[in-house]
Amino acid sequence: MANIVTDPKVHPEVILPDLTKPDPLVTFKKEDIAFVYGTKWKQRYFQKVGDDYFPLGAQWDVNHRIWRAYNVANGTDWWTKFYPQANSARPTGPLCDGCHAVNYNIQTKTVTEWNVGCEKCHGPGSEHIQRPSRANIVNPARLNYVQANNVCIQCHSQGQPLTSPIESKYYDWPVGFHVGLDLKNFWKLEEHKLGETTFTHFPDGTAHKNRMQGNDFVTSVMYTRGITCFSCHDVHGTENNADLLKPASVMCLTCHGPQSPNGPHTATIEQHTHHPAGTAGNECIGCHMPKIEQTIADVNVRSHTFKFIPPSATETLKIPNSCNSCHTGETTEWAKKALSSWPQVSPWRVAQ
Ligand code: HEC
Ligand code: HEC
Ligand code: HEC
Ligand code: HEC
Ligand code: HEC
């Protein structure tokens, strides 16, 4: 997270695509790019006009290594109706920068750091730098579980400020919030009505787009038991994918297993998963964090509700399920039949 926004004049190597190769979607040149955003899933480019930045009309799909058009369509994000239709007329200050920089000042449009810097999670730090002490810095590990998770949810969620507009502008981030304050006084999570497919949610309430780990996680049992995002992630960086404390295949087993009161409640893990040890189908995240949340084109990230989504939900609610997200060649009927032969799961919950 320390490298999300980069100035290509200082770090020309950060631009992933080869801009000398012509592409009909790309109407800008290297010199037009003031900032480069992102490296993992998608890369977007901003130009500077006056004292504002604006997104350029093409984004790089990092996985497929191709250009795709970039324009947030009307009727998707809640704020589109308050802005002109073209991204090139939608400034990044109100719409992006609060989550990609530290201390974005809505009056001066300046930041103290372009990136997810220390103060975003530890609160204001100038006093701490002068007189380092535990008393003048926030350690998220010592907050209660709601406040602790809010450290991450301030950015990893889809929501809206409690009041809009703020000084005549519509912001897509919690203006005025910093760690140490209470997020609920600044921000509400995007609402959802069960049964409806919306820009943000599947009909069962699971998120279907990226950047909604917060919306998902607060619905989980683990959240209510005091687990936090940083029970699994170390945001200061690790060797594992997604900055996990341990590789995904062992992360869950630090708290779960046949002997653990947290379940699963079978004699062995294989009896719970019905897939041989060492195969993908035996990994907790395969069924409990299916990759169903879109970040760009067909590139998805994982759900964070930790719910097993049964094949029947695909039939009744038109939502992707845990089994067929791997077994893409099989039908939901096939998955239901397999599940109905698993003795430890309730047929009423998962197989019918
Ligand atoms: C994205 C959020 C985030 C950012 C950015 C971040 N931290 Fe942290 N930091 C945390 C969390 C969460 C914890 C508590 C983790 C834990 O102990 O499980 C923590 C813990 C720490 C601790 C350990 C405190 C203790 O008492 O053991 C130190 C030191 C620290 N961070 C320093 C930094 C510094 C310096 C930076 C900037 C270079 C930074 N952090 C950036 C979230 C963040
Ligand atoms: C200021 C906004 C902000 C805050 C606060 C924040 N994040 Fe992030 N996070 C981001 C952005 C932006 C990215 C994308 C970074 C990139 O791709 O370069 C990201 C990426 C991540 C990733 C993916 C890293 C990867 O390599 O796949 C994880 C995991 C993550 N954040 C966890 C957390 C956790 C846990 C917390 C709370 C302790 C937290 N974040 C707080 C903005 C934030
Ligand atoms: C409410 C906070 C928030 C807002 C507003 C926001 N982002 Fe992000 N952005 C994030 C977080 C958190 C991530 C990483 C996690 C994810 O995508 O699930 C991210 C990821 C990204 C990535 C992908 C990074 C990568 O390495 O692939 C890009 C590009 C990006 N944002 C651009 C934008 C642009 C452009 C805007 C404004 C139109 C914007 N963001 C608005 C929080 C935000
Ligand atoms: C119980 C453990 C756990 C908790 C709690 C958790 N995550 Fe994750 N997270 C994971 C795992 C596992 C992955 C997937 C890693 C992989 O695919 O290799 C992941 C992936 C991610 C990613 C990268 C996108 C993706 O799906 O690959 C982001 C961003 C992220 N988590 C943010 C968060 C935030 C923010 C919270 C809290 C609201 C949170 N996580 C809570 C385990 C957890
Ligand atoms: C830090 C400890 C911890 C870690 C790590 C952890 N869990 Fe949990 N998990 C819990 C606790 C505590 C509960 C609640 C158990 C209870 O009260 O019955 C729980 C409950 C669950 C449940 C049951 C939820 C329900 O709806 O009934 C699932 C599923 C689950 N965890 C999946 C995972 C997965 C998948 C991972 C790895 C990505 C993981 N957990 C990592 C502590 C953890």
Ligand code: HEC
């Ligand atoms: C092949 C799919 C699959 C895999 C892999 C899987 N689970 Fe499950 N899990 C299920 C199903 C199905 C249920 C029952 C869901 C229901 O009743 O709503 C379940 C329920 C649970 C529950 C709640 C019930 C209980 O027994 O306590 C926990 C906890 C859980 N799983 C943890 C895990 C952990 C930890 C892993 C990795 C070791 C894992 N699961 C791997 C399919 C899977």
Ligand code: HEC
């Ligand atoms: C993460 C991916 C993944 C998930 C999720 C998953 N599977 Fe599998 N499944 C596999 C793989 C890989 C194999 C082959 C295992 C081997 O090599 O023996 C397999 C094998 C099977 C088989 C036996 C071989 C066959 O094709 O007839 C059945 C039945 C099966 N899975 C059913 C399910 C059901 C039901 C679910 C949901 C509860 C599920 N799987 C979830 C990856 C997955």
